[in-house]
Amino acid sequence: MKRRTFLRNTAAGGLGAAVAAGVANGADNKASSPSTKLRAISTDQAPKPVGPFSQAIKANGFVFVAGITARDPRTGQVIEDDITRQTEVVMENIKAILEAADSSFDRTVKTTVYLKDMNDFDAMGKVYSRYFPSHPPARATVEVARLHGGRIEIELIAVA
Numbered sequence: 001m002k003r004r005t006f007l008r009n010t011a012a013g014g015l016g017a018a019v020a021a022g023v024a025n026g027a028d029n030k031a032s033s034p035s036t037k038l039r040a041i042s043t044d045q046a047p048k049p050v051g052p053f054s055q056a057i058k059a060n061g062f063v064f065v066a067g068i069t070a071r072d073p074r075t076g077q078v079i080e081d082d083i084t085r086q087t088e089v090v091m092e093n094i095k096a097i098l099e100a101a102d103s104s105f106d107r108t109v110k111t112t113v114y115l116k117d118m119n120d121f122d123a124m125g126k127v128y129s130r131y132f133p134s135h136p137p138a139r140a141t142v143e144v145a146r147l148h149g150g151r152i153e154i155e156l157i158a159v160a
Helices: 003-026 083-100 116-130
Strands: 039-042 056-059 061-069 108-115 138-143 151-157
Touching: 056 083, 061 083, 061 108, 083 116, 083 151, 108 116, 116 138
Parallel strands: 108 138
Antiparallel strands: 039 056, 056 061, 061 151, 108 151
16 A cells, blocks of 8 residues: 555554553553564664664554664764765664565655754755655654764654
8 A cells, every 4th residue: 555545544543552552451550461463673784772762663454663873883983074965874873773664665654854953954864865765754853962873863653
């Protein structure tokens, strides 16, 4: 099913159903119900998390990618470069995670971009748009005081 058709027909209901299922199950303090399958996604093609979290979680037909910063997948070191290069690194790291989850940028429904400086918005947007040439997902972009390395962090939700 094409992403636009999905968004028009089921995105609100599908995401709502995914969230509602989690909320309904939360009342009994269980991490998941027997019918809810959570799968941690991990790939060596993207940097390892710097804390106690997964690169992504696949659940209820969605892939939830954690906030990804501009880190070298081999060394884990922050790529100290301009926003254009850092955005490319972040997007390539996210691409690797999506592929490990059997998804892609074409199936993305929502992103959140965190910028250390909102003056980087246009340069980031030029790189970002190359990864979503046809139908860009819904997006929020916010300026934040501090990031855990680099000038940009992006989190993403995609259809599995």
